[in-house]
Amino acid sequence: MAGMKQVQRQTGVALWRQIADRIREAISSGAYDETGMVPPETVLALQFGVNRHTVRSALAALAQEGIVRAVQGRGTLIERKERLNFPISRRTRFTDGLGDQARETHSLLLGHAEEAANAEVARWLRIEPGTPVIRLETVRDADRRPVARGTSWFPAARFPGLVETYRQTESVTKTFAALGLSDYVRATTEITAAHADSGDLADLELTPGAVLLITKAMNTDLDGVPVQYSISRFAADRVQFTIEN
Amino acid sequence: MAGMKQVQRQTGVALWRQIADRIREAISSGAYDETGMVPPETVLALQFGVNRHTVRSALAALAQEGIVRAVQGRGTLIERKERLNFPISRRTRFTDGLGDQARETHSLLLGHAEEAANAEVARWLRIEPGTPVIRLETVRDADRRPVARGTSWFPAARFPGLVETYRQTESVTKTFAALGLSDYVRATTEITAAHADSGDLADLELTPGAVLLITKAMNTDLDGVPVQYSISRFAADRVQFTIEN
DNA sequence: TCGAAATGTCTATTGATATAGACAACCATA
């Protein structure tokens, strides 16, 4: 069964990085749950058909991410393996959706602006291009680990003081409530995937080549009037989405 | 504005591949729609802060994928930029969902087997582990381009002759209809993202490091009894999902 | 306490990646 877990050569992605990605995936899928450890370097080298030093480079990268910890004489221990689940439904809310999956969640406001809606934002919010909108740039953490970074736009006229309220509540739901919108629903969600860009790498503490799940979502009030359009970029190795119909 | 589009060095992902991924993304987002061409190599080299030869490696990779075509003396033309949209709803069907986005769709049956349900399949189909199930391995094309590869499981007792029917109809919906199940609904969809593995690279004609959207989906009959569980792996640069609530 | 098994460190060599510069070939158009 040697060489079963194949890697590709000469493709612009270093073998050690491909192997790191495979092991990370294997860890989060529970493949090593019995021992709580990654197989020995020599075994992995045999499985992937590469030199032991190449495996060591991969494990060093995972150690850097805090996923594993090597102990001389014992082996390489798994430190962390969770993947958060986000339900997507008419009632989708970021923090509530996490439920008891995280003990602690935070939303850090990176920046904000009041600006004129561009064509895309105007289309989603169903307003005229050029209408004033408020833009928020946020990073969301769960248990001190960044999970997603996002940009949200809101019609400016409807939500005066939104920025300050959001900064205090760290919650869109609470901000809406404080500004007189007691309930809202998720109308549309688009999901794509892509590689992380340099901004993602910094904000989400990722390594290049990392995979993102990207959502474009629109929320409306109970009359169907759009109140929020947001683009969120999730670290794909930390989350999954669930849709119940 | 030089060096605006940043790339990361010494991270196991070659610069030319990072740049290829960025340009691919820029193309599909319509950034170069005005000219129908990629900017000149010297301009890209300046933007990314790399040598022109490095940009050429990236463009060569995109040409290999059929996304661009370089013409000496003129520039590098964009050949293809589409991204298919898959609506996910209670009525989700693969081929119908594509609507008029593709002129021609195919489903190639790679393999099939009758086997005992493992723990995961049993849980999703709500049957006892060990119950006989039929497994289908398929690759789906749209306009001659592979879009997704998938594995589906069906309760064997309920659908005798399923394999032969599917091979003829190339459609789950038509197969169900032929076997007496006139209608069904999508109950649950889980979405994750990951890097392509070696099987994906071959079946979907991808290059290593490519990004996949992965769905685990369960369909039921109108009484809520599971009739199909499937894991599908979509080439992320060719598709997006839309959820309407 | 010895030995097996595991990670840590070092040297050396080869091939892929990236930079640098120069010039050829080709296209559109003024």
Added chain:
DNA sequence: TATGGTTGTCTATATCAATAGACATTTCGA
């Protein structure tokens, strides 16, 4: 048809990625 702008090709060099082998160090159990 001359020119500027573009892609194509070649040489040379430095650095990173990967292989190979040897041996040290640590842990754990027989």
